[in-house]
Amino acid sequence: MSTINVLGLVLLVLMVLVGGKAGLQSFLALLLNFGLLFLAIVLVAFHFPPLPVTLVVGLLVLALTIFMSSGDDLSSTVAFLASAAVLVLLVLLIVPVEHWALVQGFGPEDSEDLEGLSVLVGISFVQVTTATAILSTLGAIAEAAMAISAGLSEILEQHPQVTTKALLGDGITVGKQIIGTTFNTLFFGFFGGFLALFIWFTGVHYSFGEILNDKIFVSEILMILFAMVSVILTVPITAWVMTRAIAGQRRRVAKAQNDHEN
Amino acid sequence: MQGLLKKRRVTLGMWLLVLVVGGLLVWGTQHNAGLYRDPIMQVTSVQTGATTHEEDDFHNADRQTKQVLHGHILNGQYRGQRLTVTNTYSLSGAMDQHYRRGSQLFVVVHQHAHGLTATAKDAKRDTPLVFMLWLVIGLLLLIMQFSGFMAFLSVAVNGLLFLIAIMLNGSTQGARVLWIFGSLAVVFAALTLWLVLGANRQMLITLGTTLGGTALSLLVALIVFHFTHEKGMYYESMQYVTQLPRPLFLAETLLGSLGAVMDESTDIISSLFALKRERPELSAGQIFKSGRQIGSTIMGPLINVLFFIFVADTFPMAMLYLKNGNSWGYTFSMNMSMGVVQSLISGIGIVLAVPLASYLASRFMEKKVHA
Numbered sequence: 142m143s144t145i146n147v148l149g150l151v152l153l154v155l156m157v158l159v160g161g162k163a164g165l166q167s168f169l170a171l172l173l174n175f176g177l178l179f180l181a182i183v184l185v186a187f188h189f190p191p192l193p194v195t196l197v198v199g200l201l202v203l204a205l206t207i208f209m210s211s212g213d214d215l216s217s218t219v220a221f222l223a224s225a226a227v228l229v230l231l232v233l234l235i236v237p238v239e240h241w242a243l244v245q246g247f248g249p250e251d252s253e254d255l256e257g258l259s260v261l262v263g264i265s266f267v268q269v270t271t272a273t274a275i276l277s278t279l280g281a282i283a284e285a286a287m288a289i290s291a292g293l294s295e296i297l298e299q300h301p302q303v304t305t306k307a308l309l310g311d312g313i314t315v316g317k318q319i320i321g322t323t324f325n326t327l328f329f330g331f332f333g334g335f336l337a338l339f340i341w342f343t344g345v346h347y348s349f350g351e352i353l354n355d356k357i358f359v360s361e362i363l364m365i366l367f368a369m370v371s372v373i374l375t376v377p378i379t380a381w382v383m384t385r386a387i388a389g390q391r392r393r394v395a396k397a398q399n400d401h402e403n
Numbered sequence: 404m405q406g407l408l409k410k411r412r413v414t415l416g417m418w419l420l421v422l423v424v425g426g427l428l429v430w431g432t433q434h435n436a437g438l439y440r441d442p443i444m445q446v447t448s449v450q451t452g453a454t455t456h457e458e459d460d461f462h463n464a465d466r467q468t469k470q471v472l473h474g475h476i477l478n479g480q481y482r483g484q485r486l487t488v489t490n491t492y493s494l495s496g497a498m499d500q501h502y503r504r505g506s507q508l509f510v511v512v513h514q515h516a517h518g519l520t521a522t523a524k525d526a527k528r529d530t531p532l533v534f535m536l537w538l539v540i541g542l543l544l545l546i547m548q549f550s551g552f553m554a555f556l557s558v559a560v561n562g563l564l565f566l567i568a569i570m571l572n573g574s575t576q577g578a579r580v581l582w583i584f585g586s587l588a589v590v591f592a593a594l595t596l597w598l599v600l601g602a603n604r605q606m607l608i609t610l611g612t613t614l615g616g617t618a619l620s621l622l623v624a625l626i627v628f629h630f631t632h633e634k635g636m637y638y639e640s641m642q643y644v645t646q647l648p649r650p651l652f653l654a655e656t657l658l659g660s661l662g663a664v665m666d667e668s669t670d671i672i673s674s675l676f677a678l679k680r681e682r683p684e685l686s687a688g689q690i691f692k693s694g695r696q697i698g699s700t701i702m703g704p705l706i707n708v709l710f711f712i713f714v715a716d717t718f719p720m721a722m723l724y725l726k727n728g729n730s731w732g733y734t735f736s737m738n739m740s741m742g743v744v745q746s747l748i749s750g751i752g753i754v755l756a757v758p759l760a761s762y763l764a765s766r767f768m769e770k771k772v773h774a
Contacts, residue, residue, distance in 0.1 A: 143635030145740060147627050148747040155754040160699030164754075167703025171750070174707060175714070175743070179735070182718055186725035202711075210703045242531035246497030246719060250643055254720065260497040261457050261465035262726040267496060269719050277715035280708035287704055288670075317550035318673075320543075321599045322666040324554045325561070326705070329591075329662025330712040332565055333745075336584075336655045337643040339565075343573040344645045350439050354509070359528045364716075366535040373542045373551075 170209040191268035206283040216290040223379035224286040245270045248356035278368040285372045289379040305384040312380020331365045421541040432530040436477035446474040446506045461728045466494045557598045577646030584654040612668035612760040620752025640737045660749030671760040687765040694761025706750040713742040
């Protein structure tokens with residue numbers, strides 16, 4: 142058996158042992174997310190437009206990740222709506238910045254890997270790189286939205302009469318609690334992946350100015366920064382969506398009571 | 404009411420201040436050519452030339468266009484000199500740039516008897532980089548205030564440590580990469596948790612879980628590697644490798660999972676401390692059970708975060724492989740398999756940290772937690 146299969150099996154067994162049914166569901170979500178990511182790559186290779194493909198795949202990934210992990214209905218719905226809104230905002234930010242920064246495709250550091258490959262494939266790499274940046278932040282958006290909405294629904298459980306204005310403030314407070322560790326997850330996750338690249342820069346003695354303008358370096362740092370912006374934006378947006386959902390719920394309850402009294 | 408109005412005006416002022424600073428930064432990086440040693444050219448006009456159609460062996464059609472860029476040098480000994488540079492760009496643009504009027508680019512200047520000629524080297528990219536950095540810090544401070552500042556501080560300190568470790572790795576020719584980044588992981592975790600939680604018992608328990616979970620995941624990985632003889636792992640597919648790939652891969656995985664495991668154990672353990680504060684009568688067994696419950700809801704999304712960071716990055720190269728007539732299986736092996744292995748190892752660490760955090764918290768929490 143190959144290493145990937147055995148490691149996957151170990152992960153599956155551990156997730157079921159620790160989390161039971163929820164663990165099994167999370168494992169399935171992970172598997173499906175991989176399938177979706179691969180599907181996106183194949184579709185783009187078949188000349189489907191990269192941005193619409195990314196948006197559709199992104200929404201599916203968010204839905205899978207959020208609805209397949211155990212949470213109550215209200216917090217899952219709020220987390221999904223909020224993360225979808227963040228995804229759209231993020232696209233509006235990433236598309237112009239990627240056009241501006243000219244970091245599409247590959248850099249001189251990739252030339253060894255590109256040997257024997259034709260790069261003139263007729264697909265816009267600006268859009269492919271944009272899609273990459275959007276996809277790499279999906280996990281972080283889903284996680285942050287779920288953390289905020291779960292925290293808020295816990296507050297609602299304990300203080301059912303909290304005003305929507307106070308709830309918005311509570312959302313920011315929950316956000317303040319998670320932002321430090323979430324940033325570190327992103328920092329270590331990305332820097333772990335770029336370790337080889339950074340070692341390359343010091344080994345080949347790039348000057349500071351060369352690194353700051355290097356295509357690959359700028360592209361990778363922009364990806365971290367996009368992920369950080371998306372996590373920051375997720376906090377107020379999730380809190381706001383939660384207040385709208387609660388306000389709607391209370392209106393419906395009040396109306397039902399009125400109808401009942403009449 | 405008076406106080407409220409005053410407070411509002413202050414925050415409005417802060418937003419304005421952040422905007423002005425951002426504008427200055429962007430303007431500044433567009434006029435910082437003097438800081439660079441390599442000559443930078445500002446494009447003032449562009450002539451677009453002929454477009455040719457290209458087709459490769461795999462029937463990929465593309466278009467290449469020639470352009471002539473007119474402009475002047477912004478810095479150095481050739482400052483102010485007018486130049487003309489020819490450039491070719493393609494529709495796909497994987498390895499070339501489409502320059503426009505107003506673009507700034509690095510050029511290599513050749514001096515001849517009858518004047519200067521130059522070739523385009525690469526675009527100048529510091530302006531968008533600084534802009535995004537400003538956006539992150541600005542939003543962080545405006546929305547999260549002090550907590551945002553602390554989050555930024557811990558990332559900045561970790562970045563600095565990371566830089567020092569890379570220098571250290573370079574000076575030892577990469578021979579001790581796993582030791583360097585292994586000990587760095589301990590320092591990273593201790594420092595970050597100290598910044599987030601302060602020096603107390605909760606921080607020690609969280610630190611123990613973080614280090615234990617990460618170490619256990621590497622141990623499990625090494626055992627699996629041993630029994631499967633690393634079948635299906637293509638170290639040669641790793642990008643930008645300049646030293647022995649296997650220890651480098653392990654160091655990358657170690658760092659990658661450290662942050663997520665730390666995130667998770669902080670969440671679980673602080674929730675358990677809060678629980679104990681509210682209901683001091685809970686037994687160690689009950690605490691353990693709650694910890695497992697909290698952990699099993701957050702582990703899935705966290706594994707997802709790392710999965711997308713590790714694997715989405717391979718999108719452009721994987722697509723290129725497919726367009727060059729490679730099979731799905733080969734494309735996966737050569738581009739995505741190492742990222743998937745990394746995600747799986749990190750996932751194992753994240754899952755193992757759940758019982759570890761619950762056990763350590765239930766065992767070493769004080770009988771009465773002080774608020």
